[in-house]
Amino acid sequence: MPTSKKPATAKAKTKPKGAAAKPALLAGGNPQIAKADGDTPVQAYIAAMPGWKSDVGRRLDALIVRTVPGVRKAVKWNSPFYGVEGEGWFLSLHCFTEYVKVAFFRGTSLRPVPPGESKHQEVRYLDIHEDDQLDEEQMASWIRQAASISGWDGGSGATADPRSRASRQSVPTVA
DSSP: OOOOOOOOOOOOOOOOTTOOOOOOBOGGGOBOOOOEESHHHHHHHHHHSOTHHHHHHHHHHHHHHHHSTTOEEEEETTEEEEEETTTEEEEEEEEOSSEEEEEETTGGGSSSOOSBOOSSTTOEEEEEETTOOOOHHHHHHHHHHHHTBOOBOSSSSOOOOOSBHHHHHTSOOOO
């Protein structure tokens, strides 16, 4: 009596319970991390940065946290963003093949102006390569300055007041 056999199917590989999937690396080695608010997705991005770039990410994140108490964090467009609640984003990071790019969204307002130019009028960049010595004092100064200025609103269409929060607070209002 003939028996019918079902064709063999490949079993899907299963991960052990609790094992997290390693994020994919996009072009240039940039980690693919889902959009989310908070420190957890930023730390996942930093942990997934390849090689020496992860150390740079950890150093920058720690410097930002020390320089801007209560800094707001999120991952958007596969990049960590740093901001001040209600004031917008002032900085983001992004991995490229040979360097980590730090974007200052209102960089032309910083002194001295960060060296990297952008096609966006106010944005300036700092590219950090593997053997570069990070000037933490200058970086902290830029971070402090950037956090004191209204940042990028994330594309909501709202116009940010370019004056620093301190100068806006001292402007009298007419009732």
